[in-house]
């Protein structure tokens with residue numbers, strides 16, 4: 774059992790967090806996630822190239838993915854942290870709102886795709902993971918793209934060895950757990966994207982929505 778959802782949400786609330794995240798967290802590899810999202814949207818939502826797709830970024834953090842997402846359609850960003858949202862608003866104050874990924878304030882099938890970057894590895898409580906995945910699937914008509922830390926990597930296996938320090942607030946999910954969470958939410962996993970198999974922790978799942986949903 775991991776931290777509660779409230780603890781996870783609380784982690785980015787301190788004032789100054791958004792400024793730090795925007796200026797310093799991505800001093801290296803800043804382009805990696807935007808490039809992957811661009812690649813996955815181009816491949817799995819090709820009609821988004823006409824710019825008419827509606828796309829949710831949740832959590833959007835400081836809006837790091839916004840320019841890439843807007844290349845494919847209209848953007849809405851949601852995040853639980855006012856500090857992160859304040860940083861996001863500095864470049865564009867529109868279409869950003871505070872909210873909880875586990876209780877999204879949107880009707881079913883509002884978006885063509887929901888994108889969730891760097892949240893799932895914080896949700897080590899299986900119920901929180903299930904709630905977040907269910908909500909992302911519920912609000913999307915076609916696709917969910919979500920990143921997670923892949924338990925099949927060498928680093929994840931090394932950290933399971935005795936006497937090895939593990940990250941306190943983050944963790945790995947197996948592809949099977951991710952596939953099950955999406956399946957139970959009514960979406961079919963159609964692709965995993967990982968830069969270097971068994972090495973790169975950050976892996977993306979692409980799930981197709983629109984089949985029958987659990988009631």
Ligand SMILES: C[S@@+](CC[C@H](N)C(=O)[O-])C[C@H]1O[C@@H](n2cnc3c(N)ncnc32)[C@H](O)[C@@H]1O
Pocket residue numbers: 778781782785806831832833834835836837838851852853854857872873874875889890891892
């Ligand atoms: C590592 S940051 C990732 C932000 C952005 N997706 C990115 O890749 O830059 C994690 C974000 O998740 C947000 N967060 C955590 N739990 C949340 C929840 N239940 N609902 C909405 N946002 C949440 C935090 O406020 C933080 O902005």
